[in-house]
Amino acid sequence: MSIAVSALCALAAYLLGSLSFAVILSRVFGLADPRSYGSGNPGATNVLRSGNKAAAILTLVFDALKGALPVVLIAAFGAPWGLGEGTMALAGLAAFVGHLWPVFFGFKGGKGVATAAGVLLALNPWLGLATLASFAIVLFFFRYVSLASIVAAAFAPFYQLLIWGGGPTVLAIAGMSLLLVWRHGPNIAKLMAGTESRFGQKAKMLEKPQKSRKASSPSPTKARP
Numbered sequence: 001m002s003i004a005v006s007a008l009c010a011l012a013a014y015l016l017g018s019l020s021f022a023v024i025l026s027r028v029f030g031l032a033d034p035r036s037y038g039s040g041n042p043g044a045t046n047v048l049r050s051g052n053k054a055a056a057i058l059t060l061v062f063d064a065l066k067g068a069l070p071v072v073l074i075a076a077f078g079a080p081w082g083l084g085e086g087t088m089a090l091a092g093l094a095a096f097v098g099h100l101w102p103v104f105f106g107f108k109g110g111k112g113v114a115t116a117a118g119v120l121l122a123l124n125p126w127l128g129l130a131t132l133a134s135f136a137i138v139l140f141f142f143r144y145v146s147l148a149s150i151v152a153a154a155f156a157p158f159y160q161l162l163i164w165g166g167g168p169t170v171l172a173i174a175g176m177s178l179l180l181v182w183r184h185g186p187n188i189a190k191l192m193a194g195t196e197s198r199f200g201q202k203a204k205m206l207e208k209p210q211k212s213r214k215a216s217s218p219s220p221t222k223a224r225p
Contacts, residue, residue, distance in 0.1 A: 002082035006090060009083065013070035013091040017098020017115060020105045021062040022047050029055045035108070038197070039187075043110035045145045049197075060114050067095045067118030075122070089172035092119035096176050100183065111183040113149045116176050120156060123169050131156045143198040146187035153177040 022034045022042035031050050034042045038049045044063060048056035070091040074083050099115040101107040117135075121128030131152050138148035157174040190196035 002087075005081045006083060006087040009070065009074060009078075009087055010090050010094040013094040014098040015103070016066050016070060017095035018102035018104045018109075019062075019066060020099075020102050020109060021066070022059045022110060023105060025055050025059050025062070026050070031055060041110050042105070042108075044114055045199075063099065063110075063114035064118035064121070066099070067092060067115035068122035069118075070095050071119060071122035086168040088123060089168040092123055093172040093175055095119060096179070100179060111149070112176070112180055113145075116153070116156075116180055119176065120173065123172070124160065124164060127156065127160050127164065127173075130159050139199060144191065144196055145199050146184050146196060147191060150181055150184050150188070153180040 020042045022044065026032065026034055026047060029052055031047070031052055034040075034046045034050070038046045040046070044056050044060035047059045050056075071088045074088045074091055078084065078087060096112050096115050096119055098109075099112045100109045102109040117128060117132060120131055134155050135148045135152040138151045139145060142148070154177060157170055157177050160170045160173050187196060
C-alpha cells in the first residue's frame with residue numbers, strides 16, 4: 001500500500017515540478033518568452049535579464065516552493081500512510097526532474113537551481129542554508145550564477161553525508177546534484193571560454209533564423225556591336 005501511495009506522491013510532485021513559472025509569469029507580466037532570449041533557460045536568472053525584477057523574484061519563489069511543497073506535505077500528512085524519509089526524498093527528486101523535463105512544456109525545462117534549493121530546505125533546513133551560503137559566497141566574489149550553482153550543487157551531498165549521514169536523502173541530493181551540474185554543461189564551456197554572462201546582465205534577444213534571400217543574378221549585359 002505504501003509503495004503505491006509513494007508512487008502517487010512522486011507522480012504528483014513531478015506534475016507540480018512541471019509547472020514552468022518562468023514561462024507562466026512572463027506571460028502574466030507581458031514579457032517575452034524566456035526561452036527566446038539570453039541563455040534560453042526558463043529560470044529566474046534569465047527572466048531577470050528581461051529587466052523585470054518582480055517577475056524574476058516571483059519566478060524564483062514559485063520555483064523553490066514547487067520543490068519544497070511536496071516534501072512538506074508528506075512530512076506533515078504522510079505518517080498515517082506509512083510515508084517517511086524515503087518518500088519525501090523521492091518526491092523532492094521527482095519535483096526537480098519535473099522542472100528539468102516538464103510534461104506541460106514539451107519536456108524542455110530549466111536547470112533546476114531554485115527548485116533544488118526548495119527541496120533541500122524542505123528535506124533539511126540546515127543543509128539548505130549551508131548550500132545557499134556556499135552559493136552566495138561564490139556569487140559574491142565571481143558574479144556568475146552558473147558557477148555558484150555548480151559549486152553549491154557539488155558540495156550539497158557531501159554536507160549531508162559528512163554532517164547528517166546517509167540514507168535516502170543523500171541519494172536524492174546526489175541525484176539532483178549530478179543532474180544540475182550536467183544541465184550546466186554549456187555554462188561550463190562558456191566559463192572556460194570567458195563568455196559567460198554575469199549576474200544581472202541584460203541579454204540580447206536570441207536572433208531568429210532569417211530566411212535566406214536568393215541573390216538576384218545581374219542581368220547579362222548586351223554586347224555592343
